[in-house]
Amino acid sequence: MSVPATGLPMHSRDGARWIFDPGALCLEFLVTGGPGPLARWETLDRPEGLRTWLADSRLHLDPAQVDVTVAALASARRVRDALWRVVHDAAHGTTHEADDDAGEEAELTPTPEDLAEVNRAAARPPLVPRIAADGTHEWTLPADAEQVVSTVARDAIDLLTGPYADRIRECDAHNCQLVFVDTSRPGRRRWCSMERCGNRHKLRALRARRDHS
Ligand SMILES: [Zn+2]
Structure with missing residues (x-):
């Protein structure tokens, strides 16, 4: 919150580079992979x-x-997968529309154990904030991966119980599962990124208009 977000550098399969700012630390963590079919994006399989x-x-x-042990990495994946299910549920509400993604939806239905996983992670010591000589916010180092995951879990609890809980959304693009929190005043954000899904949608809409005129 005290550090200005610049967004995560992302690489598309077609090699394009773009920036994804999901609006919260815990949502940034979700791009490291996930449960079920999201495992194809897994990056936490190695330190x-x-x-x-x-x-x-x-x-x-x-x-x-930052010390990263194999056990901490496994714990990070478990917490992330639990977060995916909880956050996905927050983005869609409890009534999921039946569609052709029914298989993937089943992978993303949260259980009470998912909340327990997040709460356990949050109960561990988090990263410690400090004020630098130039007045900026930074984290005390060295640190370890458990502290990082605790900080992510605490951020998730703040988000899910805070004023923007009902602004958690999935990108509107049909084939994009990225989740963001819309903190804009009008609250009309639809896309993970304007330069990616937003522009693709605009192009398609333009083409559709042209083909129908
Ligand atoms: Zn998208």
Whole structure:
């Protein structure tokens, strides 16, 4: 909250680079992979995956100063998968529309154990904030991956119980599952990113208009 968000650098399968700002730390964590079919995006299967995320995310941590054990990595994946289900549920409400993604929806239905997983992570010691000599916010280093995951879990609890809980949304593009929180005043954000899904949609709409005229 005290650090301005710049967004995560993303790489599309077609090689395009773009920036995704989901509006919250815990939602940034979801791009590291997920349960079920989302496992194809998995990056937390090796310490380097988490280290890259630490530097790219709004935490802006020096990965060399964060201890990442195999056990912590496994715990990070469990918490992330639990968060996916809880956040997906918050984005869609409890009544899921039946559609051709029914299989994927089943993978993303939260259980009480998911909330317990998030709460357990949040109960561990988080990263410790400090004020730098130039007055800016930074995190005390060295730190370890458990602290990072605790900080992510606490951020998720703040988001899910806070004023923007009903502004958690999935990108409107049909084939995009990225989740963001719309903190804009008008509250009309539809896309993970204007430069990606937003522009694709605009192009399609233009083409459709042209073909019908
Ligand atoms: Zn999108």
